[in-house]
Amino acid sequence: MTAALLDFDAHPAALIDLDQLPQELQDAAVGHLRRLIRCQQRGPVLGRRGLWDLTGCRRIYLDRDRCWRLVYQERPPHAASGCGAIYLLAAGRRSGHQVYNTAARRLQLLTALPAA
Numbered sequence: 412m413t414a415a416l417l418d419f420d421a422h423p424a425a426l427i428d429l430d431q432l433p434q435e436l437q438d439a440a441v442g443h444l445r446r447l448i449r450c451q452q453r454g455p456v457l458g459r460r461g462l463w464d465l466t467g468c469r470r471i472y473l474d475r476d477r478c479w480r481l482v483y484q485e486r487p488p489h490a491a492s493g494c495g496a497i498y499l500l501a502a503g504r505r506s507g508h509q510v511y512n513t514a515a516r517r518l519q520l521l522t523a524l525p526a527a
Contacts, residue, residue: 417448417485421499422517428502432479439473440481440502447471447483447497457482461508463515468500480505482514 429440446452454469465482473479480503486496501514 416494417450418494418496419444419448419499420486420496422501424513424517425499425501428513429499432473432502436473436479443471443473443481444497444499453485454481454483457511460511460515463508463511465511465515465518468514468518473502478505479503480510482510484518 429437432440443452447454452471454471457465457468457470459465468482468484471481471483473481481499482501484498484500486498488495500517501510503510503513505511
């Protein structure tokens with residue numbers, strides 16, 4: 412039996428976020444993303460964080476102290492592929508809601524784009 416796999420996509424700047432994480436956190440992030448894509452893990456649902464409404468997003472803790480996080484969405488199946496997707500919005504520090512602020516700004520920009 413083949414395990415369910417989700418597609419993966421990311422905001423272009425989120426890939427830069429990943430690259431700027433300390434090496435041990437990069438490794439943790441890649442491991443978490445693999446588990447998300449394989450449907451072996453799900454992060455807690457987010458709602459309001461600071462000034463932002465991140466309903467529909469989830470988070471993953473990257474370290475034991477819960478100082479670093481991934482913020483992502485689980486997107487519904489696409490008509491062409493029939494697969495859902497993990498969409499990474501941001502990776503970074505929680506301090507001062509930094510990662511949430513970044514994710515919310517990127518999400519706002521995505522929803523403001525005209526439909527293709």
